[in-house]
Amino acid sequence: MEEIYIPQDQRAALAAIDASDLNGVIDQAILEERSGSLHSIRLASCGPYVATRLEHFDRALAKHREAKAPKKRMETENTLRRAGYDLISAVEAMKQRMEKEQKEEQLFHVDGQIPPYHFSQRLTARVNYRWRKTVDDEWNHGHIVFIHDVDLTPDYRQPQPKRKPSVAKQQEDAQQKLSDTWTHLMMISLYSVRDYFREGRDGGDIPETYKATVDPHSRLLNNHSAQFWLR
Known part of the structure; x- marks a missing residue:
């Protein structure tokens, strides 16, 4: 059954992520064409919404890594950067939801x-x-x-x-x-x-x-x- 509140383990994972540093980690993953740094900050533990966006990023990264022709590389890089933006947006949205829930739970x-x-x-x-x-x-x-x-x-x-x-x-x-x-x-x-x-x-x-x-x-x-x- 769907959770009405973000579970505590997912809250802990979200709280551990510095949103201001996430852009840099994603840029590094795109530059190095590998996402190990992203997985090291436990994005997959931030709930299904973030985990799904991380999977999309990983798939886009794999396609970009496989591309050889310059035109194809440009296309896959654009797709990869959009996937990175979606991932950042998902983390920000979940952090905002968590903050709202924590505030409401005081009342x-x-x-x-x-x-x-x-x-x-x-x-x-x-x-x-x-x-x-x-x-x-x-x-x-x-x-x-x-x-x-x-x-x-x-x-x-x-x-x-x-x-x-x-x-x-x-x-x-x-x-x-x-x-x-x-x-x-x-x-x-x-x-x-x-x-x-x-x-x-x-x-x-x-x-x-x-x-x-x-x-x-x-x-x-x-x-x-x-x-x-x-x-």
Whole structure:
């Protein structure tokens, strides 16, 4: 399941990188046509967003190293420098996100439950939270449970199997659908409570339960289904 906050190990890796020196390290990698210096500063440990940009840079560097003709070298160098810029931008974006989260965590924090072992058609996702108005106040604690009833009726608009699945296979498919839906419900619930606090709202006004709304057309959850304060 996606992390709503940057994990502590990734925060440590990001904090260890001097953004002002990163340009020089990338320029050195381009000049020397090898990226060992980049990997030595643990960019790959800064989370998937940065790691993906690092992979793009490595691939661009390999293509530039293989190029021989002057025209081709010019093309691959331009691509490589764009990849370097994207990598720098990714690190800067993650550092900004980390700083924002650390600042917010002085006033509020949200977290969710682990997935259950078995799912029923009535799904529940509990979000725990703590909040305070100023950093000098004591913490207040609370939770909200989001509820969603899943429709397991087969979608006859989709192609149906030629042979009817066994009862065991039907149960397995139902559990997979419920698991995927629960993960979605948990994530939109976490983001909903986080965004509620980001808007400066009072945690004391959060209800204990909320039945998630569904899209009026698809009858499925969407990114607005858990916005309990807008209903």
